[in-house]
Amino acid sequence: MTASPASARTLAAREALEEALVRLRIGKPTNPKLAELAVRGKLKVTVTTVAAEAGVSRTLVGVENCRFPDIRRRILEGDDGKEQRPVKGVSAVVRQLRADNAELRRQVQVLRSQQAITLARMLEAERIAQLARDDLARTRKGPEGDPKTGLVFPMPVRARPPYGRTRKKT
Incomplete structure (x- = not known):
């Protein structure tokens, strides 16, 4: 047959x-x-x-x-024996990509606001540091602006020998 x-x-x-x-x-x-x-x-x-x-x-x-x-x-x-996932429709892929894009845009917005806050804090710290530098410079110059009459730092005083001890005569 x-x-x-x-x-x-x-x-x-x-x-x-x-x-x-x-x-x-x-x-x-x-x-x-x-x-x-x-x-x-x-x-x-x-x-x-x-x-x-x-x-x-x-x-x-x-x-x-x-x-x-x-x-x-x-x-x-396939080669590895695992089931491949079925191919999605184009509209489902586009919908997922748009959702991912929206999430990423939200994350960018949050990071930009954090960056703005950090920048404001940094500028404030720089302003305070400059005020401190100016104040220190004014203090060092003294009231008349003369650097010799500026800050007075105490000098250590030499201690006297303890009582009962005398210096040896040489």
Whole structure:
């Protein structure tokens, strides 16, 4: 008995998908566009790339209840055996990026206000330090502005020898 043309095409598609999956996993695709991605190191094993490499329609492995669910499962498991997360819609990605952007803008606003407070404190500290320097300079110069009549620092007084001791005469 000979196989029907439809079953022959199905077997050929299965073989093409399995071979394409192997070629993509080892990084040796025959599709020119995928080969270029492999050279640049940006080739990923996805349902679309496997179908393109096999030269078959993506719908054979691209949907949940497809014709080859075992091949689809192997593609989605990837090299490490972990399930890849499903691709989000563009609107969901844009919505998430906008939320992230809003959060980052809020953080920038908080950091700018903290920076302004720190700058104000620094300027106030510089103003107080300048006042202290001016006051010290005024004190050192004295009332008439003469540096010789400025601050008087007490000098230590030499202590007298204790009672009962006398100096030796030499």
